[in-house]
Amino acid sequence: MYDAQKADMLQGTVRAFQWSNPHCWIQLLVPKDGVTQEWSVEMGSTAELYRSGWRPATVKPGDKVTIVVHLMRDGSAGAHFVSAVRADGAPLGKPLAGNVP
């Protein structure tokens, strides 16, 4: 489904943060060549996010974020979350390495 071998970056404005199971989602408005496209960025479950330092209010509509993702292989506007930072560069959630057992 996603190309896990390649990391890409999506920069945009959060339209919605869906805190839900089985997975959480960020709906991100990404401008490109004068057109804004909405992307669906899939994350882990609420428990996985909670334990990774995320909360339902960690990102809000209107927030500017940059998200590292694995893109959909079929080229559609979907992606799998890897990590994210705010516009000022502050990371969202705990660093990935902190969760390695």
Added chain:
Amino acid sequence: MRRATGFGMVLLLTASVAFAAPNSPRRVRAFARLPDWTGLWETTISKACTTASGICNSFGTGLKLTGHPPYNPEWEQKYQAALAAAKAAGTDVVPKGCGQGAPDYVRSFPNIMEGVMIFQVVATPEETLFVMDHGEVRHIYTDRRAHPGKDDLWPTPLGDSIGHWEGQTLVIDTVARSAGPISMFAPVAELSEQAHFTERVRQIDQNNLEDQLTIEDPLRFVHPWTVTLPYIRVRDLTRFLPYDCEADRNPVENGKFTIAPPKP
């Protein structure tokens, strides 16, 4: 009328006393003999998959139920054929864990004992419950009952479990588990409805539990198959966080996962 009211009050008082009665000394002693497994526990793959992406860093200490079952010649041949067919069709991948397109066996025993799972163990003298965060509850009856008779027993995803305590080790006997895959991570390895499971669950130290699981399948195995499933104490949660599939957005279309748009 007054007499009737008075009689009602006596009944009410008696009932209240009955509900408020303390545990009998015998039951208190039985409780005191049980190990304290209070808290939350998780599988090693759950620990490894605890990232904001849900992407697993590894399979923890390694999955045990994905090993090669000791099939008899007939079922070994069928297993190898199923494995080859699944690889050729590209279906030897992990299925959906829940929601539309998720097979029933992802919620079955013993798969749930090695899935991406956090659970709680509730031990009482009469039964021990394994409460899984995906919603399944295993009831292990420890009140010396036997399995139901043939007419009262039918295959279910979790099977029928009875148990007893040998010191601080819970010994579980499970039968009548529906035929099907052993593990969602190796869906072509299947068991028959005649499979019999024996588990020995014990605490290793403050942070580790283990479940030594032996599977016998008289219709398919040449000998019993024993694996040890390790569990780790969850330190970063102070409450149970249930999991559900209410907002599943990954329907399977033509055998492939897709993304559904968000609900308005």
